[in-house]
Amino acid sequence: MTSPSSGDREKVVSKLPGPLQQELKIRTAQRGIDIQHAVDEGISAWRGLGSNLAAIDTTGAKSFSTWLPPGQWDGFRSDCAARGVSLVQGLAQSVSLWLETHPAPGVQRPVVVKRMIVCNQKGGVGKTAVTAGAGQALAEDPDRLHAVGVSKHFAHARAGADETAAEESAHEQLPGLGLRVLLVDFDPQGHLTKQLGHELLPLDGDSLTKHMAGDSKGKLKDLVVSVDDERFGDRLHLLPSCTDAFLLDVKLSGVRAREAALERALMPLEENYDVILIDCPPSLGLSMDAAVYYGRRRDGEAPGNSGVLVVVQAEDSSADAYGLLTAQISDLRADMHLELDYLGIVVNHYDARRGFIATSSLESWMAIRDPRVVGLIGDLKEQKEAVRMKQPLLAYAPRCTQAVALRALAREIV
Template identity: 50%
Template structure:
């Protein structure tokens, strides 16, 4: 927390302040990464400069409060209190109240919702969702160490590290449950509470979805990464949504909304389909009214071959149709050219180049088809924990870095 008053002597201020103001001051200073003493100094200066008489603050029950002010400010403050015929306690209370009014807390942004989707099977959607979630949750010190060990410059390593350390929920929304299996977890049995039951019958749920999430162990993630496992009966979700009495397109949001406050990012591993459940996933990733553009949206894994381009066109048609129907904005945050192998020749390299030339959405990373990902899956371990310095792990960090 850098002080706006570097150097120079400071003088101790000892006065009283109501407990409510003192607590509000402490919380707001922490929210804005400001020292309390600097906040008080700024408030007193603003109070002295204020042209009008400020309303009185109820100081009944005020308790002892001390801080340090830049040299000369305390004397000027006391002189102004005498001129304005208010007590030092009242003057300080007005100063703190004025600082709080002039320095509101930054409005809380909604949880970021990243929908990893492609109705074409076999493109490695699950591996991208898992790797991205791991990269967003991975501790900065671990990212730096891995990046430097792989030969990246200190500047590039620092840039990658800025994306990590977030509270991430990884949701296995795919009825096949590959994500859960890859991380050594079993799907939630049919009939038990799950994401599906919370989507279709939330009013009957006995537990919070938060209770169903499982932390991904490992020092690299520091309890920042949790997964909501697949449900065994997720194959019935589309038929359940067909007869759902509520707004079907908002069913996923309805289920996840109560636990959003516990996470910074929610990554959805979507089903490989164009059905109602996919509509709900796309709708969940829309830009909300109080959200900055491109904070949430779609991450689309593709392969460097022709059928991926055809599948991409089908997905975008569905996105555009949903956006028109509900008058919403669904941002395509980027493509991931996955499982790339230049040894496959002209088809692979020319397809990769076409994806790169597309421009919008941008290609966030080209992930090579190497053995580390397959080995991590076989061992049911997180890729970034199993092979933190591998090219694939760095590609996942590159995707995280590329998100605004």
């Protein structure tokens, strides 16, 4: 049946098998086109065929509606009758034809591995949660749809609107990014390792610290573990921490070209990944120098492909810590002649109900244009619950407001 037109199209209502509807929804999202245009193209191609396609099982077909050019549905109905197939069968064949001729695009992989240094020497701002969440969002299944968006508060704040209360996220359904991601727990406290349900590496075994200090006992890749969940496939891995990292600055003091120690250690792993995220300790020592050096722009690398992601909170002490961090980065840039990019600022643990301090602080962060704020993550219970359960947040609560915002963040920095 048809309904009154909307613009230059008319609404049509029919039926289509549920799995076919879902595949159509995913594929059009992957290719960045509207469902109505895909169905339009499929029907046109089907009508141009010299013979019918193989019959499709339409048992249990569900209601399906879309918008088509005026007259196309009537012509399609006539063709179905002439070919001796039902309208539902003809539509199913048309959609299947479009899917076959428009395969899913491959994952867009970076030319140079993206190296993201997640840092702030102030503890408790949520660097680990942002590292883990962004990594999960980057690795999600590209053949499934996931809720993606930014909070209304973030959108209004970026536009300069005056908000007084946190709002729920507005989102859309988009395919996962499907990137191969390595999370590196560079903090001797090991929060990233523990939150994802793994054990710290034993003190008497091999570790990232030993590889950086030149005391390794084997290959670093043998220490890497998988973060298992069907939504990540085998794309999300973790290099666990070891408490020997508390001695890293001491060990690095005697290492040749110590600023390049982290790069030397991780270089053999890079060919296996699209993105490497470093969860840094709350420190401004030699280990931080090595992390920042690792995130520098390499020869031939595009600006913004790698760099520093600063996690802050909407309160005054974060602003003080941010000043110390950016001063250190400026010194490293000058002393070592580094091309080092900021990927942005993430305001974490935000809750407007905390009043003027939170809202005014957020406005101050938003006023910074270089680097700009690229994410606003709410302070909600799901993150704490996921940590308690030792599960990835995006697996534990994939549709929660924090998960939606972390997917938006991933798209901002990728």
